[in-house]
Amino acid sequence: MTKEEIKKELRQRLRDTYALELEDAGPVELFYSLGGLIKAISNEKWHKTWKNYLTEEQKQVYYFSIEFLPGKLLKSNLLNLGILNEVRTTLADIDVDLEELAEVEKDMALGNGGLGRLASCFMDSIASCGLPGNGNGIRYDYGLFKQQFVDGYQVELPDEWLKRGNVWEIRRESKACDVKLFGNVYMKRLANGKLQPVAENQTTVRAVPYDTGMIGYQNGIVNTMRLWSVEIPISEEAKYQSLDERRTVEDLTAVLYPDDSQESGRLVRLAQEYFFVSAGIQSIIRYYKKLNLPWHSLSEKIAIHINDTHPAMCVPELMRVLVDENGLNWEFAWDITVKVLSYTNHTIMAEALEKWPIYLMKIVVPRIYQIIEEIDRRYVTTLQGIHSQDLIQRTRPLQNDQVYMAHLAIIGSHSTNGVAKIHSDLLKSIVLHDFYVIYPERFNNKTNGIAERRWLQLANEPLANVIDELITDSWRKTPQDLKLLMNYQNDEAALTKIREAKLVKKEELANYILKTTGIEVSSNAIFDVQIKRLHAYKRQLMNLLHILKLYFEIKDNPEMDITPRVFIFGAKAAPSYTYAKSIIKAINEVANMVNTDRSLQDKIKVVFLPNYNVSLAEKIIPAADVSEQISLASKEASGTSNMKLMLNGAVTIATLDGANVEIRDAVGDDNIYIFGLTEKEVYDYYEKQDYSSQKIYDEDENLRRILDAFVDGTIPNIEFEGQEIYDALLKFNDEYFLLRDFHDYVKAQEQINQDYKDSMLWQKKSLANIANAGNFSADDTVKAYAEDIWQIEPIFAHTEKEGTTNG
Numbered sequence: 046m047t048k049e050e051i052k053k054e055l056r057q058r059l060r061d062t063y064a065l066e067l068e069d070a071g072p073v074e075l076f077y078s079l080g081g082l083i084k085a086i087s088n089e090k091w092h093k094t095w096k097n098y099l100t101e102e103q104k105q106v107y108y109f110s111i112e113f114l115p116g117k118l119l120k121s122n123l124l125n126l127g128i129l130n131e132v133r134t135t136l137a138d139i140d141v142d143l144e145e146l147a148e149v150e151k152d153m154a155l156g157n158g159g160l161g162r163l164a165s166c167f168m169d170s171i172a173s174c175g176l177p178g179n180g181n182g183i184r185y186d187y188g189l190f191k192q193q194f195v196d197g198y199q200v201e202l203p204d205e206w207l208k209r210g211n212v213w214e215i216r217r218e219s220k221a222c223d224v225k226l227f228g229n230v231y232m233k234r235l236a237n238g239k240l241q242p243v244a245e246n247q248t249t250v251r252a253v254p255y256d257t258g259m260i261g262y263q264n265g266i267v268n269t270m271r272l273w274s275v276e277i278p279i280s281e282e283a284k285y286q287s288l289d290e291r292r293t294v295e296d297l298t299a300v301l302y303p304d305d306s307q308e309s310g311r312l313v314r315l316a317q318e319y320f321f322v323s324a325g326i327q328s329i330i331r332y333y334k335k336l337n338l339p340w341h342s343l344s345e346k347i348a349i350h351i352n353d354t355h356p357a358m359c360v361p362e363l364m365r366v367l368v369d370e371n372g373l374n375w376e377f378a379w380d381i382t383v384k385v386l387s388y389t390n391h392t393i394m395a396e397a398l399e400k401w402p403i404y405l406m407k408i409v410v411p412r413i414y415q416i417i418e419e420i421d422r423r424y425v426t427t428l429q430g431i432h433s434q435d436l437i438q439r440t441r442p443l444q445n446d447q448v449y450m451a452h453l454a455i456i457g458s459h460s461t462n463g464v465a466k467i468h469s470d471l472l473k474s475i476v477l478h479d480f481y482v483i484y485p486e487r488f489n490n491k492t493n494g495i496a497e498r499r500w501l502q503l504a505n506e507p508l509a510n511v512i513d514e515l516i517t518d519s520w521r522k523t524p525q526d527l528k529l530l531m532n533y534q535n536d537e538a539a540l541t542k543i544r545e546a547k548l549v550k551k552e553e554l555a556n557y558i559l560k561t562t563g564i565e566v567s568s569n570a571i572f573d574v575q576i577k578r579l580h581a582y583k584r585q586l587m588n589l590l591h592i593l594k595l596y597f598e599i600k601d602n603p604e605m606d607i608t609p610r611v612f613i614f615g616a617k618a619a620p621s622y623t624y625a626k627s628i629i630k631a632i633n634e635v636a637n638m639v640n641t642d643r644s645l646q647d648k649i650k651v652v653f654l655p656n657y658n659v660s661l662a663e664k665i666i667p668a669a670d671v672s673e674q675i676s677l678a679s680k681e682a683s684g685t686s687n688m689k690l691m692l693n694g695a696v697t698i699a700t701l702d703g704a705n706v707e708i709r710d711a712v713g714d715d716n717i718y719i720f721g722l723t724e725k726e727v728y729d730y731y732e733k734q735d736y737s738s739q740k741i742y743d744e745d746e747n748l749r750r751i752l753d754a755f756v757d758g759t760i761p762n763i764e765f766e767g768q769e770i771y772d773a774l775l776k777f778n779d780e781y782f783l784l785r786d787f788h789d790y791v792k793a794q795e796q797i798n799q800d801y802k803d804s805m806l807w808q809k810k811s812l813a814n815i816a817n818a819g820n821f822s823a824d825d826t827v828k829a830y831a832e833d834i835w836q837i838e839p840i841f842a843h844t845e846k847e848g849t850t851n852g
């Protein structure tokens with residue numbers, strides 16, 4: 046499109062939709078008009094893409110995820126369509142700032158954290174690699190809560206992301222399906238002797254899909270992310286006459302559960318899980334039937350991925366659709382189901398491995414429960430004589446009056462993967478060891494990855510431009526090419542350019558901090574960043590202990606030689622997680638104490654930015670010097686902010702946990718600060734049960750002073766929270782070994798303080814991190830899933846092979 050064409054189109058859309066001329070339009074009208082234009086451009090490609098998949102009968106993957114966290118799409122759609130610069134300069138010609146329009150868009154925050162964001166990075170990468178893949182999830186009316194701080198406490202407000210409408214989605218009523226919940230089901234014997242389930246008193250709800258185009262990076266591909274929203278079917282309307290009655294149905298897709306990594310034992314949550322699973326499976330089978338192929342070919346055309354346990358009901362639901370609705374026999378249907386499905390485990394934290402009480406399953410999804418019972422019965426019989434009774438009992442899906450969703454997912458699929466090497470190894474050796482004994486061939490690792498397009502090209506243009514200058518722009522298509530930067534390790538001019546780019550982003554963040562919090566920070570200070578959900582295992586508290594250590598040191602010795610540091614936090618706590626909320630309060634109170642103490646001469650500052658989300662991450666990550674990845678070894682399955690921060694030149698301080706291990710391997714020991722217990726040492730403590738935090742406290746005077754600060758009034762206004770934290774660390778023996786790792790952590794921090802002073806030395810480390818971040822491209826990750834697990838091929842490869850053209 047030429048500039049003139051873009052202007053003409055915008056003018057027309059403003060007139061048609063808003064009765065406004067360009068000159069009179071504000072950012073909101075301009076954003077929606079531009080969004081409409083982008084959609085029109087991508088719709089043509091979208092139509093071609095799915096037509097092509099259909100006519101070529103390409104095998105497609107459906108990625109089932111209860112969370113997607115795409116963030117804003119305006120700039121990323123422009124970038125992927127290859128018109129970002131044209132549109133930006135065209136708008137500038139008419140005195141419109143693209144950044145201002147981008148601010149209008151609400152973050153699509155239909156996820157809690159890493160898990161949901163990973164799903165969205167994958168959507169971007171699947172399309173960008175030309176892979177036939179679709180997302181399947183829930184269109185929540187309210188996304189993850191909006192966080193504010195009032196007197197240092199977290200306050201949760203509703204996130205009304207749909208208030209102004211969502212410009213990217215298309216409501217496809219014609220593709221709606223009915224989902225049946227509740228009621229009771231009994232088996233009836235037919236004349237031919239077969240048993241058939243008969244359902245009574247069921248509630249039928251309508252699942253209406255809203256599709257969003259997932260635009261591939263400059264390759265003409267547009268895939269589909271399908272999100273389901275609940276409605277009352279017209280035939281059922283008379284049953285719900287009052288608004289309150291209607292709400293009992295409509296609330297099904299009203300809110301995202303803000304329970305990051307914690308099981309939420311709620312009836313609505315279970316109904317949500319079944320709702321999007323059932324709608325997704327039904328629509329896939331409807332599509333497959335259009336192909337007119339025999340059932341045994343289903344796994345040659347369809348792969349369905351279970352992202353974490355939330356969609357584990359894919360197993361019984363696919364069985365239900367094949368057996369009950371299409372008359373396949375059980376063995377045949379089971380064979381197909383296992384071949385079609387695959388599962389990713391995202392955590393070893395016991396509280397996040399879902400288990401649903403059987404009585405609840407019986408209420409919400411009675412037929413599904415019956416099918417699970419049959420799966421369980423056959424599982425136990427099939428393994429008799431092959432494995433020990435104990436092993437069979439420990440691994441069956443039904444135990445202790447509960448349905449173990451991970452067991453269901455593993456038994457009913459052909460692949461189980463972890464999300465980083467160490468995590469996958471732990472699954473095999475400990476967490477899912479029993480299953481590894483039974484199905485060794487099903488286990489594999491797929492280390493997480495990130496979409497460099499969003500996290501570098503879009504979020505950090507100054508750095509991206511410097512990289513272009515140094516190594517050409519091939520890395521934009523092939524992130525592995527970032528490796529070429531290693532040639533500049535000793536090139537002072539290049540290192541200085543990268544440093545200057547960082548400074549631009551630090552200044553931008555400093556302005557944002559001033560504007561939103563009133564805190565003044567200097568861009569000459571080290572920006573030390575910890576951004577992730579607030580969770581005890583992630584140890585934000587250990588970071589705070591270090592801050593308090595510095596606080597006391599500077600108080601004692603105001604002339605102390607220390608590189609000024611700004612500690613930046615971003616984190617939401619699950620509303621019901623009181624301990625996490627107490628840590629937020631404590632950080633905010635320490636921040637207030639430190640930032641207002643003139644005697645510290647700005648040597649340290651503490652900033653807790655509220656409402657951490659994808660858009661805020663895009664502001665913080667490019668400005669970071671130090672990346673805090675300090676979870677207790679073994680607890681963080683992978684982490685992905687660790688990858689985004691290294692890509693932007695932050696140097697990591699880390700435990701050997703999750704993908705930090707692979708980051709260390711990629712950058713080498715000189716370019717990362719590793720400290721703390723290893724996963725083996727952690728498990729040794731578990732085994733020997735000889736950890737005593739009290740002993741460490743008793744023997745370490747400095748640590749005593751720091752911990753006492755929580756209860757002796759040094760940190761103001763945390764009477765309750767301070768005591769809770771103090772008790773967690775001492776009375777309850779410090780579950781996540783903060784005191785054990787603290788000393789090592791401090792030493793690593795002191796090294797950072799030293800190294801940062803030598804700016805070329807630091808820059809070299811930073812460069813090594815950028816250069817090796819290409820190893821963590823989600824493009825490579827999804828290619829590995831495509832090859833090893835889903836057996837799907839890029840559309841280009843397929844069409845070339847078949848000798849047809851890709852229209």
Ligand code: GL7
Nearest residue numbers: 159160391392464681682683684685
């Ligand atoms: C998580 C893990 O905690 C995190 O380490 C991982 O990077 C992410 C994506 O694989 O998945 N598991 C989980 O339940 N949540 C995560 O972020 C919420």
